[in-house]
Amino acid sequence: MNVLVTGGAGFIASHLVDELIALGHAVHVVDNLSTGREENLNPHAVLHRMDIRDDRLADVFREVKPEAVFHHAAQIDVQTSLKQPLLDAEINILGTIAILEQCRDYGVRKLIYASSAAVYGTPDYLGVDEKHPVRPLSFYGISKHTPEHYIQAFAALCGLDYTILRYANVYGIRQDPKGEGGVISIFVDKLLRGERPLIFGNGEQTRDFIYVKDIVRANLAALTQGSGGLYNVSWNEQTSVNRLLDVMCGLSGRDFNPVYGPARPGDIEHSRLDNQAALDGLGWKPVYPLEEGLKETLAYYERLYSRQAM
Template sequence: MRILVTGGAGFIGSHIVDELIQFGHHVHILDNLTTGHRENLNSQAIFHYGDLLDHGLAEAFAASQPEVVIHHAAQIDIQTSLANPMLDAQINILGTIAVLEQCRMHGVRKIIYASSAAVYGTPQYLGLDEVHPIRPLSFYGISKQTPEQYIGTYAALYELDYTILRYANVYGIRQDPKGEGGVVSIFVDKLLEGKQPLIYGDGEQTRDFVYVKDIVRANIAALNNGSHGLYNISCNEQTSVNVLLREMCEISCTHFDPVYLPIRKGDIVHSRLDNQAALEGLGWSPLYSLRDGLRETLDYYRKQYQSKGTNESNGSKLI
């Protein structure tokens, strides 16, 4: 299958590309490397350097002639959306419209769109299902939900199939210590460097953490399932930030010693997404427990950190 992955050099997108390659698909990547990294690029995929809002997008579509587009290129930081809502809207809303226009012009069969739990806002009940009211607390939540409406309308007008995946808080290998759900990566950096982790609020706020490899499996399942569907992709479990950090400290044999700071604007207090629809519509359910996912993530970064220390002590530099 010919597949174009936007944001394919990023945290989640690069893992999806790797799995698609393993399944034998012909994969193209579009990324402007603003938050993506060249080292994440799979050598067996064809890379197109470009932006959603420049000529690079049209060139990538013309070269790849995709049957399916997996759309992960986005502005992903809530605080950035509050500081610069114009930028957030340009990338997430106008950028997705540009992708949809290319899908229309090139006869793409299906688009798989990465949305977010941020669209829901403050929960009226837990776990949140896909019919929960949409009342985002941040511009980021607005800019992730608005493209869902465009996708539905493009589908109705131009016979474009789609699957929309609303992610809970994703974590895992290759995640930068910023962006939506980046708390695990931030804690990893602090623990490995022997610094005190920062917690905004009292740490009793809860999130639904889902491992990146489970996110990948949901995207693979959506290639041929979930037609015209919208699904929460989550573990359907609440974990407080305090418990998360304690788990990570236990796994890494590190003392629990955070610094507590005032809660940030745009952050919700509690979140847990119901994932029953994904089980029924995609045949998907998470395989990784939080502890297993954290252990795999910490093991990976511990080895990276130790390797870096060895190279630096030898006078060499990691690139």
């Protein structure tokens, strides 16, 4: 199958590209490499180096004629969205519309869209299911939710099939600790450099951490299942930031010695996504407990940092 992956040189989507190629698909990647890295990209993938808002996007769709599109290209940093809301909206909303127009014009069978738990805002209850009210606290949450409506409208008007996946807090190998880095990649970087990690707030805020390999498995399931569906992709478990760092310190043999700073605007206190709909609709369930995913992630970066020190 001809498959196109936007943002395919980034953290999550580069792992997806690897698995698609391993399964025998012909994979094309659209990525401007603003945050993605060319070294992440599988050598068997074809890279089209451009922004998803580029007028040349039509040429890529005309050439590739993809049957399926995995849309991961995005502005993903909450704090950037608060400082630059126009940029955030241009990339996440207008960029997605540009992808949808090409899907319509070139007969794409299915779009799989990477959305976010940020769409829900402060939870009314835990675990948050797909029926929970959508009240995003940040512009990022708004710009990830708005495309869901466009996708559903394009589906109704043009017959485009789709699956929307709302990710919990994703972590794993290739996550960049700089810029949009998640808390785990930032902690890994600090611990391996012998620096004290910074925790915003008191550290008792909780998140639902999901390993990148489980995210990839959900995307692959969505190729053939979950037609017209919207699914949380999560472990369905709460872990406090303090507990997270404690586990990481234990696995890496480092001391638990963080610096605490003020809580950040736009951050919620607690999060846990119910994943029952994905279990039912995608035939998917997570298989990497937090400690196992952390072991793999730490081992990878320990090898990487050791090579860099040589």
